[in-house]
Amino acid sequence: MPERRRGAALEKALLDAAWEVLTDTGYARFTVDAVVKRAGTSPPVLYRRWSDRDDLVRAAVLHTLKESRxxxxxxxxxxxxxxxxxxxxxxxxxxxxxxxxxxxxxxxxxxxxxxxxxxxxxxxxxxxxxxxxxxxxxxxxxxxxxxxxxxxxxxxxxxxxxxxxxxxxxxxxxxxxxxxxxxxxxxxx
CATH class of the missing domain: 1.10.357 (Tetracycline Repressor; domain 2)
Structure with a gap:
């Protein structure tokens, strides 16, 4: 069984998954369910960090821009x-x-x-x-x-x-x- 991610590692995995879904599908077809599935976690884990889809998209974009500096x-x-x-x-x-x-x-x-x-x-x-x-x-x-x-x-x-x-x-x-x-x-x- 894989080790459970927490804190910064979990947040990075969620944001990376969100960016991947966004680049694969575009915003129109971007779903929280797709992000959760790709990150291998559950909706409550994601919703504890971001209140909705748009908050997640914004966080994923800013995360990617920071990472690519x-x-x-x-x-x-x-x-x-x-x-x-x-x-x-x-x-x-x-x-x-x-x-x-x-x-x-x-x-x-x-x-x-x-x-x-x-x-x-x-x-x-x-x-x-x-x-x-x-x-x-x-x-x-x-x-x-x-x-x-x-x-x-x-x-x-x-x-x-x-x-x-x-x-x-x-x-x-x-x-x-x-x-x-x-x-x-x-x-x-």
Whole structure:
């Protein structure tokens, strides 16, 4: 008989199962029963943690975004740090970005939420990562700190996400360089 999971291990198993069901079936056919079956547990175990299907979907998406957070590069230049991070996102996260956007349209419509609420960098831990990356650039004198608004810091990554969602494919490297060199860097220097 398998060992009984508890606490964080059980929660991770439930959230991983929820993400798998969501990516396999989409939000419209996402059910708590399917998650319980895939996780090998019971409905009361799940409902003690999340009150309903939508709470579970939100938790599964945020869990997956936190788990998929990338390391912050430190190449010695802002341009290369941003490009390195964008290239890593581009090569490893296209499916994640596509699933989050396409499978959750009904979720957003039904719950009255926006996609930005599930990508909140404060919730997913991405804000701290970007603060480190941009803090190094400020310390090196590459950027003026007063120009680094939250919108400007997220701009290259927002444009990357937009490019991915218009093609559902990785973005050519010359486009990443164009985003950084002609749009982003002129705004922070």
């Amino acid at each position: 990338l390391d912050v590069p430190d190449t010695g230049s802002l341009r290369e740090d941003v490009l390195t991070l964008m290239r890593e996102i581009n090569s490893t996260r296209v499916q994640l970005i596509t699933v989050v956007q396409t499978h959750l349209a009904d979720y957003h419509r039904e719950t009255g939420t926006s996609p930005a609420e599930l990508r909140d960098p404060l919730v997913t831990g991405r804000a701290e990562a970007l603060d480190v990356l941009f803090g190094r650039a400020v310390d090196r004198g590459e950027v003026a700190p007063e120009l680094l608004t939250e919108r400007i810091k997220s701009l290259p990554f927002d444009l990357l996400r937009h490019e991915i969602l218009t093609t559902f494919a990785p973005v050519p490297d010359h486009t990443l360089e164009e985003i950084v060199d002609t749009i982003f860097l002129p705004l922070v220097r």
